[in-house]
Amino acid sequence: MQSFTLAAPNGLDAATDAGGRGGRYIAGGTDLLQLAKDNVETPDRLIDLEPLPLTDITVTDDSLRLGAMARMSEVAAHPAVVARWPVISQALLASASPQIRNMGTIGGNLLQRTRCGYFRDTGFACNKRVPGSGCPAREGENRMLAILGTSEHCIASHASDLAVALIVLEASVDLRAPDGTTRTIPLAELHKLPGDTPHVETTLRPGELITAVAVPASRAGMRSHYLKVRDRASFEFALVSAAVAIDAGAGTVHDIRVAAGGVGTKPWRLPEVEEALRGHPLTPKTLADAAALAGQGATPATQNGFKQVLLRRAVLRALQTATA
Amino acid sequence: MLGATVTGLALAPQRSRADDTSPAPAPAAPVRSAEAVDIVLQVNGSPLPLTVEPRTSLLDALREQAGLNGTKKGCDRGSCGACTVHVDGRRVVSCLTLAVRAQGKAITTIEGLAVNGTLHPVQAAFVAQDGFQCGYCTPGQIMSAVALIEEGHAGSDAEIRSWMSGNICRCGAYPNIVAAIRDAAQEG
Known part of the structure; x- marks a missing residue:
């Protein structure tokens, strides 16, 4: 691992000022230090976010606000999160290991890098790590990789479970720039498709810092569910995951949001499923017919075509569980 | 390459001895870098x-x-x-x-777990249940298990297994590890 300095800023101003001058933020460090040990990331100046007042979890009648430095384990166990936004708690508890969840943060989780093995091994070419070097994944080991949102330059899947849960809750992200200005964007606009610039993964501007995630309260959110399908029962990334939030009072679907993980180059909303359900009666047939539409436009690689079938089944199971 | 972080564990300790029965070596003189x-x-x-x-x-x-x-x-x-x-x-x-x-x-x-030479109940349970073979993962298993019991996640064998998933044992001593944690939790 390359040597680096670690600055402990005495406030948000100092932190984002240092970020604007090229320093890299470190939150829980569970992904960044893995990458640094493998020389995939080579930061020379780190900015420690731990001293900053960004750990609060605030609940009101209308919303949930998660400080960017709130720990995954604390958010997962928060009684209001469990009761009113269960998909968040379920997605977090399906993530990583207990030790990593005690370290990893909400902001860091959203910005974790892909698990594509070519990205994480500097012995290989990778357009995301070295722009223009090529993508061996397209003809190589791609069983775990994306089938939606891919480009000829990159098929890396996005690894966050939390992000999939948060986009069905239509969460937004509070950002702070080095000049002190703040803005709020929908989480759905944070991650970018790879296109021909797979190394540009988010819409964050240079030095911009995630300070919080805001989640509106909703009836659908209270009836939400996260299903994760993986190669072993725990401590593994998703082959396919499905997040559902649904309000189907009196047997009619009033509000429905569905998204998937493990299949997209970014957290993937499934409007084709939502449109087939919205305003329709909630019956086993409408659920099955809607789930069968999941994954339109998929472009599987050589080893991951099974994800198309698995996605449809995972979406159906998640819909059934959320409405049971 | 792929999955190497899970399956390719480099179980070579920094020193040649993996056991801890010898006195702790004197701390190496740190090389002072910039x-x-x-x-x-x-x-x-x-x-x-x-x-x-x-x-x-x-x-x-x-x-x-x-x-x-x-x-x-x-x-x-x-x-x-x-x-x-x-x-x-x-x-x-x-x-x-x-x-x-x-x-x-x-x-x-x-x-730091044992008090005045008396094993922590989780350490004693690992001995009683033979919760290890080579022993290399055992300190981590025990530290994780102590926390797991304090967190209240020892309600069933399935819950113990799930909440111990961050600790791998390549000898495969899992059944005895679960038994040790179950016993220690019930004692507490």
């Missing part, structure tokens, strides 16, 4: 002054400088759990914890 910083960690209730680089992991600080080599280095990437310690009462992997960020926090390692 970035070196002087810190004081609180380890097992005692202050531990160290000189480290910002990139030094808590794991390396404990093993290579403090001579506390009960905490083990397996994958060094957060995947195996052999390096599990408690920081302010929470279990974490020390390989992905920077030593400088652990200042001002209460750190507990496997060496």
